């Protein structure tokens with residue numbers, strides 16, 4: 320179980336040792352730390368209230384006064400008046416507090432772990448050193464129960480990011496990403512936000528109260544009793560209050576442990592402006608969105624159809640399980656309205672740069688990336704068990720780590736030989752989508768299209784069953800780098816590997 324996976328728990332002495340050596344600093348006994356204190360408030364362990372110390376120590380401490388505090392602790396969420404759920408969350412809420420950071424401005428985030436297990440916070444989508452990225456497999460220290468760690472970093476790149484636990488759950492469908500440890504993180508561009516909008520909302524899609532259910536082939540998969548937006552079932556939370564004529568920016572995150580979701584807003588189209596927080600080459604209005612686990616989509620909605628509407632899961636059974644939120648125009652009344660789309664529609668390709676004109680001069684030849692083929696397969700472990708997962712025939716930690724050259728350009732060939740779709744995530748880097756949804760033929764071959772995609776930068780990509788996707792990235796952030804499926808049940812059972820360079 321998770322304790323085994325993360326290794327031994329960490330003593331305070333270990334954390335202090337780490338604090339001296341790495342960027343995580345200031346591990347302290349929990350007593351006296353109050354993460355609910357407003358930032359800058361005097362706390363019992365405030366160095367200014369202590370006996371004089373050496374100047375360098377005092378300077379170091381004052382430099383580490385946190386800009387944000389997070390407390391990982393058990394809490395009871397009210398998903399609806401009829402559904403209360405015990406879980407672990409940040410600051411007693413799910414999603415956790417919005418962390419609004421400025422690109423290039425150093426920030427210190429203090430995290431206290433008041434749960435019973437070692438924890439770690441992953442800053443998803445940021446280019447950070449391995450020691451603070453928030454994956455113990457990369458060498459980020461775990462936060463032992465009842466200790467505090469401080470993460471100090473300069474956030475980049477700008478855009479819609481998020482933070483979440485990176486621990487293991489295995490068969491315990493209340494832990495890790497199955498619980499409430501997720502929150503929004505926005506890195507504001509130093510040059511200001513280019514999109515014009517009147518109001519913005521952050522929305523997290525999540526599935527709760529899971530149990531294992533046998534699929535047709537006998538393997539066990541998670542299934543859920545409740546689905547929410549921002550921790551509330553449809554109708555249980557506050558509506559999104561808008562006014563006619565507004566341009567509303569929605570930052571939508573799928574924080575589900577395992578489920579892909581389809582979202583539409585009745586009576587409106589959604590103009591996609593960014594995928595995984597990165598502006599798209601072609602902004603386009605679409606009838607619905609598809610978000611795989613860990614994906615983000617930013618859309619602008621023109622509020623041009625006054626009424627009371629539902630923004631929700633397109634698939635009826637998931638909306639019935641609670642995944643929806645009411646959008647309420649000022650001055651309007653009545654029951655919220657839903658319009659059922661007839662089919663599911665989504666493709667990344669719509670947001671790529673337009674292909675060059677036939678008569679245009681060819682673009683300058685780019686350096687050919689080095690291909691890194693990764694064959695993704697499942698392994699049946701018997702009826703009543705979850706499947707395990709392999710990359711190139713091995714499960715983590717036995718997957719061979721591909722050596723990379725710093726500054727090198729690589730093409731990950733994501734060869735999905737399994738019968739499931741997988742949301743694949745590369746830590747500490749983003750990648751460009753090049754070729755997508757190429758059918759996998761016998762012998763694991765495929766036929767690339769004539770044109771490659773341009774202009775879609777992401778950190779998660781959903782690779783469909785029996786298909787191949789190719790993404791390019793530059794190895795420009797040295798250190799151990801995790802690559803894995805973002806479905807908790809797949810990651811826990813071997814679907815993970817490390818790249819290392821530098």
Ligand SMILES: [Cu+2]
Nearest residue numbers: 741804806809
């Ligand atoms: Cu997967």
